[in-house]
Amino acid sequence: MAVKKIIIANRNNISFKVLGKKPLLEELYSQGLDIPFGCKYGGCITCAAKLLKGKVDQSSQVALNNRQIKNGYVLLCVAQAITDCIFEVGVESHDKLYRNPFLDKLEPHELKADIVNKNIDEI
Amino acid sequence: MMNNLCCGPGYASPYEATKAPREKILYTIAIYTGTGIQKPDYLATIDVDPESPNFSKIIHRLEMPRIGDELHHMGWNACSSCYNDPNMKRSFLIIPGVRSNNIYIIDTATNPFSPSIYKIIESSEIKLKTNLSGPHTVHCLESKIIISFLGDAKGNAPGGYLLLNKEFDILGRWENSMGEISFSYDFWYQPRYNVMISSEWAAPNTFMPGFDLEEVGHLKYGRRLHIWDFKKREPIQTMYLGEDGLIPLEVKFSHNPNSSHGFCGAALSTNVIHFWRSEEGNWEWEKIIDIDNEPHPDWPIPIPGVMSAILISMDDKYLYLNNWLHGDMRQYDISNPHKPKLTGQIWMGGLLGRAPVVNGVKIAGGPQMFQLSLDGKRLYVTTSLFSTWDNQFYPKMKKLGGAMIMIDCDTINGGMQINENFIVNFGKEPNGPSRCHETRYPGGDCTSDIWL
Ligand code: FES
Numbered sequence: 001m002a003v004k005k006i007i008i009a010n011r012n013n014i015s016f017k018v019l020g021k022k023p024l025l026e027e028l029y030s031q032g033l034d035i036p037f038g039c040k041y042g043g044c045i046t047c048a049a050k051l052l053k054g055k056v057d058q059s060s061q062v063a064l065n066n067r068q069i070k071n072g073y074v075l076l077c078v079a080q081a082i083t084d085c086i087f088e089v090g091v092e093s094h095d096k097l098y099r100n101p102f103l104d105k106l107e108p109h110e111l112k113a114d115i116v117n118k119n120i121d122e123i
Numbered sequence: 124m125m126n127n128l129c130c131g132p133g134y135a136s137p138y139e140a141t142k143a144p145r146e147k148i149l150y151t152i153a154i155y156t157g158t159g160i161q162k163p164d165y166l167a168t169i170d171v172d173p174e175s176p177n178f179s180k181i182i183h184r185l186e187m188p189r190i191g192d193e194l195h196h197m198g199w200n201a202c203s204s205c206y207n208d209p210n211m212k213r214s215f216l217i218i219p220g221v222r223s224n225n226i227y228i229i230d231t232a233t234n235p236f237s238p239s240i241y242k243i244i245e246s247s248e249i250k251l252k253t254n255l256s257g258p259h260t261v262h263c264l265e266s267k268i269i270i271s272f273l274g275d276a277k278g279n280a281p282g283g284y285l286l287l288n289k290e291f292d293i294l295g296r297w298e299n300s301m302g303e304i305s306f307s308y309d310f311w312y313q314p315r316y317n318v319m320i321s322s323e324w325a326a327p328n329t330f331m332p333g334f335d336l337e338e339v340g341h342l343k344y345g346r347r348l349h350i351w352d353f354k355k356r357e358p359i360q361t362m363y364l365g366e367d368g369l370i371p372l373e374v375k376f377s378h379n380p381n382s383s384h385g386f387c388g389a390a391l392s393t394n395v396i397h398f399w400r401s402e403e404g405n406w407e408w409e410k411i412i413d414i415d416n417e418p419h420p421d422w423p424i425p426i427p428g429v430m431s432a433i434l435i436s437m438d439d440k441y442l443y444l445n446n447w448l449h450g451d452m453r454q455y456d457i458s459n460p461h462k463p464k465l466t467g468q469i470w471m472g473g474l475l476g477r478a479p480v481v482n483g484v485k486i487a488g489g490p491q492m493f494q495l496s497l498d499g500k501r502l503y504v505t506t507s508l509f510s511t512w513d514n515q516f517y518p519k520m521k522k523l524g525g526a527m528i529m530i531d532c533d534t535i536n537g538g539m540q541i542n543e544n545f546i547v548n549f550g551k552e553p554n555g556p557s558r559c560h561e562t563r564y565p566g567g568d569c570t571s572d573i574w575l
Contacts, residue, residue, distance in 0.1 A: 034161055038191045038222030039256070043278035044331035045511065046157065046191055046222060062278065063332040091159030091521070098514040101336040102424060108337075115341050 004081040008033065009052060010088045018081055024056070025076040035076065035089050042078035049076050050093040054085030067110040071096040132213035133203030133572050137378040140203065140572060141437045143497045146564040147172040148182075148235060150216060151503075151527065153549055153557040156193040157510025158521055160555045163187040164194040166218065166229060166238060167559070169527070169547055171503075179545045181552075183237045187227060192220025193510055196561050198261025198268075200228075200289060203572040204314075205265055211289070215241060216563060219258030219270060222331065224249055226258060226270070228291050235565050242291050250276040252293050253285055257327035260309045265575065269297050273307050273327050280326035282307040298351075302358035306345040312353055313376040314575045316383050316400060319351035321358075322371040333511040339391065344370050348387060348398065350406045360406055367394055367410045373432050377439045380574035384460045386411075386433055388444055393428035395444060397460050411463050417449055417475055426474055431508055432492055436499040437569050440534070441466070445490040447508055448516060449473050452490045454532060454539050466537025471528055472506060474516070482546040487523035488513065494562040495532070495569040502530040502539070507558035524556025525549040 006016045006028065018027040025037055025047055038046035042061035051072045058079035073096075074087070087093075109116060134140040149171055154164040168183035187194070200215035214232030219225070224246035231238045249255055257273035266289060272282040281304045284297035306323035313319075323345020324330055329338060338344060346368050350360040364371060369391035376385040383400035395412035416425035428446030435442055435457070442457045450473015455463040470478035472486030479485060488506030495502050507513050507525040514521070529545040532538070550556040563571065 036156070036161065036191050038156065038193060039224070039278060039327070039331070041277055043274075043328040044222050045333070046193075062328045065332075065335060068332075090161075091157070094514070098333055098511065098518070100515055101334050102422060102426070106335055106337050111335065111337055111341070115338070115343070 005084040006081060007086045008089055009086055010090070010092055020081040022080070023077055024079050024081060028076070033089070036091070037077055040077045042075045045075060045097065047076045048073045048094060048097055049090075050074070050088040052086040052088060055082040056080060056085065057082055062112070062114070065106060065110055065112045066116065067106055068097060070110075073097055131205045131208040131211040132201040133206045133567055135206060136574065137437050137439070140497045140567065141499065143566055145498070146496055146566060149494070149503060149562050149564060150231065150238065151505065151562045152194040152197065152218065152560040153525070153552070154193055154507070154510060154560065155554070155557055156191050156222060157514060158556065158558065160557070161190060162554045163190050164192050164220070165557075166194070166216070168236060168238065171529075179547060181547060185229065185238050185240070187220070188240070188243070189223060189225065191223055192225055193222040194218050194560070195221040195509070196259055196261065197563060199263055199563065199567065199571050200268060202263040202567060204263060204575050208265075213565070213567060217261045217268065217270070219261065221257055221259065224256045224258065231565055244291060244293065248293065249285065253283070253296050255283055255285055257282060258285070259307075262310070262312070262573065263571070264312070267294070271307050271310050271321070273324060278326060278328040278331070280306045298356045300357040303361065304349055304358055305347070308345070308372055309374045311374055311376045311385065312573060313380065313383065313385070314353065314573070315380050317353045318383075319353045320374050320376070320385060320398070321349045321351065322374040322387055323347055324370065324372060330509075331511065333515050339369060344391070346371065348374065348396070348408070362398065362406065362408050364389060364396060364408070367392055368396055371396065375433060375435050375570070377435060378437055378572070378574070379439050382439065386435065386442060386457075388430040388433040390429050390431050391427060393430045393446065395430070395433065395442065395463070399460070409461070411461065412444070412455065414446055414449075419474060434493055434495055434569055436495055436534070437497050438499060441499065441532070441537070443493060443495065443502060445493065445504070446473070447489040447491050449475050450477055450489040452493070452502070452504060452530065452539065454537060456537055467532065467539035469530055469539050469541050471504065471541070481526070481528055481541060482543060484526050484546050484548045484550070485523055486526055487519040488517045488525060492561045494564070496564070497567065497569065499534045500532055502532055503562050504528050504530060505559040505562065507560055510558070513558060520558060522556060523550045524552065525558035527559050
């Protein structure tokens with residue numbers, strides 16, 4: 001399995017090598033990157049990072065809505081790197097993660113995947 | 124500590140509790156989770172003794188050993204339900220991390236002014252033995268401790284209840300059945316009626332990432348209260364509150380153990396629901412307080428109050444509630460629980476801009492958690508709700524942190540007033556702005572004790 005290079009843009013472009021077999025949080029944390037996390041199962045978005053370039057598999061995440069995913073957010077505690085990636089991490093990367101839900105509503109397709117899929121099933 | 128004349132911890136009755144000595148210190152949760160500061164959450168000890176030179180200051184900070192717990196609510200290892208047990212002492216605070224699922228047991232007896240970690244119940248052990256995550260309310264129950272959890276180990280609703288013994292070993296799940304319950308959150312029990320009542324927030328996977336209004340319509344948030352047969356440990360009746368009870372959060376019975384009356388604050392509907400057992404033995408409910416949404420020039424729809432907490436004074440005379448988004452705290456006389464009377468109101472922070480500065484400190488956030496002194500005269504109020512929700516509604520809290528204010532309450536005629544000599548500014552903490560949440564007193568408080 002090929003080694004992937006992970007660059008953290010907002011930490012002086014520090015780079016890490018990962019195998020892509022384990023969640024990125026685990027791989028990066030064990031190599032010394034200090035990032036916040038909570039639940040470690042993709043349910044709380046504490047570990048959210050912004051993917052600037054590259055591809056990940058985060059299919060087991062259950063917390064991000066489709067708007068957040070479209071804006072590049074990745075839950076590092078469950079995401080595995082498929083290619084080399086560039087991330088912004090930590091709360092500094094969360095500018096588009098939070099929105100006032102009354103001022104800025106989600107379109108039906110922007111909701112969380114389980115709701116969108118359920119609606120599709122019902123149609 | 125306060126009362127060692129007779130027997131165990133706590134007080135013989137709610138009336139005795141109101142006569143307890145005045146609180147000298149508070150324990151308040153302060154968090155860094157979600158703030159961008161890579162430091163653990165901590166338990167702040169605050170000096171509230173007006174005779175002390177440190178009055179209104181944080182005098183100790185107990186850091187948790189990990190980062191990212193999101194400490195939230197807490198509870199005592201013992202309360203007045205253990206009053207007849209001379210072997211029991213109120214000496215440990217139980218503090219769950221709602222995100223990490225770790226539970227910290229804090230020794231407050233060895234040195235009340237500098238509490239220490241006594242034991243950690245690891246997330247992995249809880250998940251393995253009980254398949255639970257997302258801990259919330261802690262209640263002492265005579266020889267045991269019950270903690271509500273909002274989700275299973277993967278963060279899906281409805282969660283359940285963890286049972287601990289007084290050595291803080293996991294005994295397993297408390298409930299025999301969750302019945303048809305969809306969600307969990309807060310609970311309270313009233314033993315003389317063999318009843319427990321529980322409320323509904325949402326699955327951890329739903330509320331942890333933040334609040335999406337649309338998910339309320341998709342039934343991802345609660346709108347029911349559940350009555351339990353306390354001895355059989357199973358739900359027996361559901362109260363469907365509908366639009367009047369969207370997101371029913373805090374639920375309390377009267378302190379008087381002979382009363383079947385209780386109250387719940389429905390956060391999103393911003394209503395108070397009153398429930399009681401009728402003479403025929405059925406559990407009934409009604410909406411007794413309805414806070415109107417308020418217009419705001421920048422908002423397309425009027426702002427709901429978001430009543431995230433309620434509290435009942437030890438003498439059961441007053442109910443306190445908050446409107447986190449509006450920015451006001453209210454006091455209602457509930458002597459007639461069917462017809463509450465508004466008797467006091469103050470403003471602190473909030474989105475309506477009525478009180479952006481309190482006692483010289485800029486308030487980001489609104490009144491959120493509060494704890495009342497046993498004599499009912501001092502209400503301590505903090506401003507942060509939940510890190511992700513704070514970030515959505517009050518993004519400035521990242522820079523300004525949280526604050527605690529004290530409200531003087533008139534227990535005879537009603538009325539509230541902000542105490543001008545007291546403010547704790549968590550925005551100026553040594554490691555940077557933190558956010559303050561729930562508060563407890565060493566001698567017991569208005570949200571801990573239950574009488575058998
Ligand atoms: S730590 Fe909770 S989503 Fe990653």
